Amino acid sequence: MSARMTNSRQSIPAPMSAFQRHALMMAKQQSVAASHGHLLSSLREQGASEFERATWPGRKLEHWKYTSVQALQSNETAVWAAGSSASAECLATQLIPMHATRLVFVDGVLDAAASDTMPEGICLFSQADNLATDVIEANLGKVAGTVDPARRNLFASLNGAWTLDGLLIHVARNVVLEKPVYLVYVSTAQHNVVANLRTLVVLEQGASAQIIEHFLSSEHVSGNNGFVNTLTEIQLGPNAQLHHTRLNLEHEAAIHVGAVHVNLMRDAVLNGFTLSEGSQLKRIDYQLNHCGQGASLSFDGVYLARHDQQVDYHTCIEHRVPNCTSQQVFRGIVGNKAKAVFNGRIHIFEDAQKTLAEMSNRNLLTSNSAEIYTKPELEIYADDVKCAHGATISQLDETALYYLLSRGISPANARTMLSFGFINELLSSLTIEPLRVWLEAWLRNRFSEDRSLVSDIKPATDSGAEP
Amino acid sequence: MLDIHELVAKVEGKQILNGLNLSIKPGEVHAIMGPNGAGKSTLGNVLTGRAGYDVVSGDVTFNGKNLFELEVEERAREGVFLAFQYPVEIPGVSNMEFLKASVDARRKHLGLPELSSFDFMKLARECSQKVSLDPAFLKRGVNEGFSGGEKKRNEIMQMMLLEPRLCILDETDSGLDIDALQVVAAGVNAMRDSARSFIVVTHYQRLLDFIVPDYVHVLANGRIVRTGDKELAKELEAKGYGWLEKEGV
Numbered sequence: 001m002s003a004r005m006t007n008s009r010q011s012i013p014a015p016m017s018a019f020q021r022h023a024l025m026m027a028k029q030q031s032v033a034a035s036h037g038h039l040l041s042s043l044r045e046q047g048a049s050e051f052e053r054a055t056w057p058g059r060k061l062e063h064w065k066y067t068s069v070q071a072l073q074s075n076e077t078a079v080w081a082a083g084s085s086a087s088a089e090c091l092a093t094q095l096i097p098m099h100a101t102r103l104v105f106v107d108g109v110l111d112a113a114a115s116d117t118m119p120e121g122i123c124l125f126s127q128a129d130n131l132a133t134d135v136i137e138a139n140l141g142k143v144a145g146t147v148d149p150a151r152r153n154l155f156a157s158l159n160g161a162w163t164l165d166g167l168l169i170h171v172a173r174n175v176v177l178e179k180p181v182y183l184v185y186v187s188t189a190q191h192n193v194v195a196n197l198r199t200l201v202v203l204e205q206g207a208s209a210q211i212i213e214h215f216l217s218s219e220h221v222s223g224n225n226g227f228v229n230t231l232t233e234i235q236l237g238p239n240a241q242l243h244h245t246r247l248n249l250e251h252e253a254a255i256h257v258g259a260v261h262v263n264l265m266r267d268a269v270l271n272g273f274t275l276s277e278g279s280q281l282k283r284i285d286y287q288l289n290h291c292g293q294g295a296s297l298s299f300d301g302v303y304l305a306r307h308d309q310q311v312d313y314h315t316c317i318e319h320r321v322p323n324c325t326s327q328q329v330f331r332g333i334v335g336n337k338a339k340a341v342f343n344g345r346i347h348i349f350e351d352a353q354k355t356l357a358e359m360s361n362r363n364l365l366t367s368n369s370a371e372i373y374t375k376p377e378l379e380i381y382a383d384d385v386k387c388a389h390g391a392t393i394s395q396l397d398e399t400a401l402y403y404l405l406s407r408g409i410s411p412a413n414a415r416t417m418l419s420f421g422f423i424n425e426l427l428s429s430l431t432i433e434p435l436r437v438w439l440e441a442w443l444r445n446r447f448s449e450d451r452s453l454v455s456d457i458k459p460a461t462d463s464g465a466e467p
Numbered sequence: 468m469l470d471i472h473e474l475v476a477k478v479e480g481k482q483i484l485n486g487l488n489l490s491i492k493p494g495e496v497h498a499i500m501g502p503n504g505a506g507k508s509t510l511g512n513v514l515t516g517r518a519g520y521d522v523v524s525g526d527v528t529f530n531g532k533n534l535f536e537l538e539v540e541e542r543a544r545e546g547v548f549l550a551f552q553y554p555v556e557i558p559g560v561s562n563m564e565f566l567k568a569s570v571d572a573r574r575k576h577l578g579l580p581e582l583s584s585f586d587f588m589k590l591a592r593e594c595s596q597k598v599s600l601d602p603a604f605l606k607r608g609v610n611e612g613f614s615g616g617e618k619k620r621n622e623i624m625q626m627m628l629l630e631p632r633l634c635i636l637d638e639t640d641s642g643l644d645i646d647a648l649q650v651v652a653a654g655v656n657a658m659r660d661s662a663r664s665f666i667v668v669t670h671y672q673r674l675l676d677f678i679v680p681d682y683v684h685v686l687a688n689g690r691i692v693r694t695g696d697k698e699l700a701k702e703l704e705a706k707g708y709g710w711l712e713k714e715g716v
Contacts, residue, residue, distance in 0.1 A: 406549055
């Protein structure tokens, strides 16, 4: 059904939305200023052309069925950020204290004063030397570019159209990057400001790295509807190993559309983790492609939405070749009138025999007005594979609750502990200890300061309890 | 301390306890034995107030209070403790956090100040050593990945930390090897005193060699059909429960 719809829309292009026209105008403003444009010109032109032809998201588009982009439609006055520095208070209170190479971007622009010196292999596109330029030319747009055009996210195209600069992390053959690379993306409270972030990660054969992408807001000002559009492309060479963590902890007024695309070559290993809080619009796509035999990935995700927030994860794992492994576990808690979407697709190609793929999605709804749309999709074209998937929307485990109460713990406290534990369990996959400790404390604080993420709903079948 | 009078209770609509009477004085240890389905586990769950275990009639007085007017957590704070037959695994919630929250709640009820993290940690380490549990388990999720024996020892450790007035051990011996059984029994015996009472629910006489009871009761069809001393347990071990039917009870 969706294919027919796409065809009909291609033959009679829908008129562009006001935001689309405005966004393309913004791209043109940038082009005038671009000085190193040759490296990026084809990416920008192709992105703009795709974005211009794309159907604006609405309920009739399967991939945007449950998530409203209304927040962007009212953002026709969006402007580029001038670039500023992060406040000392923001850096002191919101950054994760850990031994790492830290790079801070404020509204999309590098804040050199708050950042460490970039080690060998890491540079902005605009400062690329010959080697880095070769790496960028060989890889930029190539990972994301392999997505089936019918499934392409128009914001990925827009990211291309808007790419004026970007960050390259290149780890040479057999090099182990000891220090984690900690990328901090600060959104300031400026009204209507737009940031476009493009990151390219290339791990050559046998290389190893740990990368943390941390999105935050500098100040909690209401009415901030700044828009951040990100695309991270990751190429993992044979035997390369990457720990990738992405935290979206911005203020709830923020608009964030982001994507992470990864290609795994032979025997490459990806350990992915993502945690997002909802906002007025938050949409994150992961596209993970097994391109070489023996590759394996584990991928854990958490989403928390309350108030009127929405959060939407679309993940797609493609097994294009045989003998690869995928383990995906996502959990979410949705409260108040918030809305969450989890669309997890695993696509096993005809040749991808001996695939092992498991996906699990569990949700807690903490309010009768909260909404969760969970949709695991398994498309299997090979016959010798082991796959499993499951999705549940449930309440807290009554036996566990009874166990805590029977030790004298109050029902309110017991429910907080169990709701926290439901999420905290997934944090155990984080191998950088200071990161795990910080995130656990953040999570604990979130659960204790606001009961909207605590499941206080009693199951409907609980009528047998004594008065 | 505990007076159970003509207790009738249902589980999922099915009547399991049929007029049970039992009276326990401070310092006494009462063993309850009986065939499967007699209502042994139901008794523990009814006394602690588990949802789904519905009291139809009868009453239970605990230290002068009507037990059925108290919520699950209030009964626990008053000093009722159930060592679970199947302790629950709760990944994501650390043992440390769980145990401290339990002890804090009990101490608050008794009008005692909250223990500092340092003092609690010291106490928890001492107790874990008494039941031969590696203190490293305190950082792990509640019962997460524990063997059957470790789970039971964790129950006894909780009992030591909470210092309850009435301890109900629900088949704590099931699934234990002889070494673990001795550890558990030593823990229980160390806690016996003139003010604390125990209900020891078990299938096997073996446990009662280590935890010597003052009374042994036979529970069948939701009622206590015979009461004796520890010799009754040995008789049951030898004869089984077949005689119950012959005697028409």
